[in-house]
Amino acid sequence: MNRFLDRPILALLTSHWLSMLGSGLVTTAAISWLLVLPLQMRGHVENPYMGILLFVALPILFVAGLLLIPVGVLLDRRRVRRGVAAAQDRPAVMRRVATFLAITTIANVIIASQLTYRAVEHMETAQFCGQTCHVMAPELASYQNSPHSRVACVSCHVAPGASGWFAAKAAGVRQLSAVALNNHPRPIASAIESGMLVPDSETCERCHWPQGSGSVKFSVIPNFGDDEANTATQTVLMMMVGGSKAARGIHGAHFGPGVSVRYAALDPKRQTIPWVEYTNAESNDRRTYVSADVKADQLAAAPRFQMQCVDCHNRPTHRFELPERAVNRAMATGDLSPGLPFLKKQAVELLRKEYASADEAGRRIPEALTAFYETKYPQVAGTQRKAVTDAGKQLAAIYQRNVFPDLKVTWGTYVNNLGHTDSPGCFRCHDDAHVAANQATIKQDCASCHELLAVEESTPEILKTLGLAGKIAQLQKR
Ligand code: HEC
Ligand code: HEC
Ligand code: HEC
Ligand code: HEC
Numbered sequence: 357m358n359r360f361l362d363r364p365i366l367a368l369l370t371s372h373w374l375s376m377l378g379s380g381l382v383t384t385a386a387i388s389w390l391l392v393l394p395l396q397m398r399g400h401v402e403n404p405y406m407g408i409l410l411f412v413a414l415p416i417l418f419v420a421g422l423l424l425i426p427v428g429v430l431l432d433r434r435r436v437r438r439g440v441a442a443a444q445d446r447p448a449v450m451r452r453v454a455t456f457l458a459i460t461t462i463a464n465v466i467i468a469s470q471l472t473y474r475a476v477e478h479m480e481t482a483q484f485c486g487q488t489c490h491v492m493a494p495e496l497a498s499y500q501n502s503p504h505s506r507v508a509c510v511s512c513h514v515a516p517g518a519s520g521w522f523a524a525k526a527a528g529v530r531q532l533s534a535v536a537l538n539n540h541p542r543p544i545a546s547a548i549e550s551g552m553l554v555p556d557s558e559t560c561e562r563c564h565w566p567q568g569s570g571s572v573k574f575s576v577i578p579n580f581g582d583d584e585a586n587t588a589t590q591t592v593l594m595m596m597v598g599g600s601k602a603a604r605g606i607h608g609a610h611f612g613p614g615v616s617v618r619y620a621a622l623d624p625k626r627q628t629i630p631w632v633e634y635t636n637a638e639s640n641d642r643r644t645y646v647s648a649d650v651k652a653d654q655l656a657a658a659p660r661f662q663m664q665c666v667d668c669h670n671r672p673t674h675r676f677e678l679p680e681r682a683v684n685r686a687m688a689t690g691d692l693s694p695g696l697p698f699l700k701k702q703a704v705e706l707l708r709k710e711y712a713s714a715d716e717a718g719r720r721i722p723e724a725l726t727a728f729y730e731t732k733y734p735q736v737a738g739t740q741r742k743a744v745t746d747a748g749k750q751l752a753a754i755y756q757r758n759v760f761p762d763l764k765v766t767w768g769t770y771v772n773n774l775g776h777t778d779s780p781g782c783f784r785c786h787d788d789a790h791v792a793a794n795q796a797t798i799k800q801d802c803a804s805c806h807e808l809l810a811v812e813e814s815t816p817e818i819l820k821t822l823g824l825a826g827k828i829a830q831l832q833k834r
């Protein structure tokens with residue numbers, strides 16, 4: 357064919373500086389990869405940057421090298437053509453080069469596909485998502501403390517299939533550059549707000565069968581008073597979860613057979629919902645509810661959404677607590693000793709104070725709690741020293757998993773829509789003030805959502821009747 361093929365492979369690979377660079381990159385990446393791999397395989401790599409190096413940076417170098425080699429060869433070929441006129445047929449050389457190219461390509465494809473496969477796998481772990489990127493520290497902390505702590509981040513954040521993967525990676529690159537340039541928002545927007553959530557038919561509903569969940573759910577919510585004795589009370593609710601045709605309940609009312617609910621929101625966090633449309637294909641009902649105080653032009657401009665699981669369960673895994681609730685829970689489980697006078701009041705006050713950093717909170721909260729007992733209750737400080745120091749540590753831990761001063765994430769930054777006591781939640785629509793043409797409203801009838809069996813009672817009658825009086829409290833302890 358030409359002079360160009362007349363040369364040994366090594367000469368070919370080294371004939372142009374680009375090919376040379378390419379070969380260099382390929383070998384270096386491959387060798388370093390082989391060197392780091394055993395570490396990762398032994399599973400002792402805690403440092404997430406190692407993962408990035410191994411499954412992202414090295415493969416990129418490797419592929420870049422692969423691309424450079426043929427570019428160099430091609431450029432070199434042009435040079436040879438221009439310079440040297442005569443061309444000879446060299447079938448043997450051609451065969452050799454073809455075999456070389458075939459073999460190396462196959463080998464490279466295998467290596468590269470293995471690398472990418474592992475890279476994808478790696479990028480789907482909670483380690484990669486939550487730890488590599490420090491801005492996600494709050495989400496990782498809340499996730500580890502939730503019923504989904506065994507579910508991969510991507511199960512909820514990435515749609516299955518190639519397009520979902522690419523969309524997520526594109527967003528990931530955008531986010532990564534925002535982090536690198538340090539211009540990411542603080543706090544980062546909730547996923548609903550930034551439109552980063554995948555439709556629930558591709559996430560939640562792959563694991564949960566909405567029509568199948570229990571018809572009622574018995575909830576016992578602990579509470580402790582602000583008094584010296586931290587007086588314990590309990591709220592007992594029977595939640596009408598429902599879902600089936602027989603038990604319509606909460607789930608059935610919004611997405612039972614034939615039911616569809618759409619709504620419009622005025623703000624990105626979807627806290628102000630002025631328009632709700634209910635349709636039922638089975639009964640041919642259609643009702644449109646509008647709140648009286650909304651202006652027509654505002655409503656026309658508001659985006660519309662189909663109601664989904666996450667419109668109620670927006671915090672199924674990133675459950676940030678409020679100080680009162682976190683302290684109530686810790687006192688119920690015994691992590692905080694209810695025997696310490698005024699602990700509830702002190703604890704909530706200390707948690708609500710501002711600290712410059714997680715470290716500072718970790719130091720100052722235990723110090724302040726100890727100081728309180730030493731000055732106000734010296735006897736308690738003496739006899740219950742361990743309970744006081746343990747309580748200090750527990751409070752610091754509660755603070756550190758909910759408040760992230762450097763990211764401007766504080767109490768209540770991310771609201772929970774499942775309920776109505778800590779944020780509007782259900783009452784965004786169920787406020788008796790969204791009115792349909794026939795004057796019907798979306799009701800706030802307490803009993804349609806839950807049977808209130810006891811509200812902050814010290815020994816709820818219902819628990820006695822069920823023979824559970826002391827047992828629930830016992831169960832809540834570890
Ligand atoms: C069970 C489903 C689920 C899993 C698993 C999950 N998330 Fe989320 N995540 C959500 C939902 C739902 C939201 C939206 C909350 C909202 O908008 O109110 C969210 C929001 C976020 C946000 C935006 C900030 C915020 O708090 O709203 C980040 C960042 C995030 N998740 C990261 C992660 C990381 C990292 C992991 C794995 C360690 C993970 N998520 C696992 C469901 C999940
Ligand atoms: C990969 C599977 C998977 C996905 C995806 C998933 N979940 Fe779950 N979810 C689970 C498992 C497993 C549990 C039960 C945990 C347990 O009981 O220990 C659970 C528990 C729950 C619970 C009950 C929590 C409680 O307090 O008892 C709710 C509510 C829930 N999920 C909602 C959601 C929502 C909303 C989504 C979508 C954003 C979702 N889940 C996505 C597997 C999944
Ligand atoms: C209208 C609001 C709303 C919507 C929409 C909604 N849920 Fe629920 N769901 C609730 C409430 C309220 C509970 C009871 C929570 C509790 O008491 O802890 C609940 C309970 C659950 C439970 C726990 C059931 C049990 O018996 O422990 C699961 C699982 C669940 N929902 C999954 C889903 C999934 C999946 C979707 C979407 C297909 C969904 N939910 C949509 C309000 C909703
Ligand atoms: C986006 C608006 C919206 C939100 C948010 C919402 N709902 Fe609803 N809800 C509706 C609509 C619309 C209906 C049906 C009204 C009708 O029948 O015309 C409904 C009906 C119900 C019903 C049936 C009432 C009855 O009398 O039959 C229950 C129960 C219910 N919702 C519970 C909840 C709970 C619990 C939450 C919060 C976790 C919640 N809803 C949040 C819009 C909403």
Ligand code: HEC
Pocket residue numbers: 575577591593774775776777782783786799800801802803804805806808811
């Ligand atoms: C649209 C449905 C809905 C209506 C109407 C409703 N609630 Fe609730 N309520 C909820 C949900 C959901 C929760 C949260 C349950 C959970 O966190 O597990 C809740 C929780 C509560 C709690 C427990 C708060 C706590 O300490 O955690 C009380 C008390 C309560 N509701 C009282 C009422 C009263 C009183 C009314 C009538 C004015 C009412 N609710 C109407 C859905 C509703």
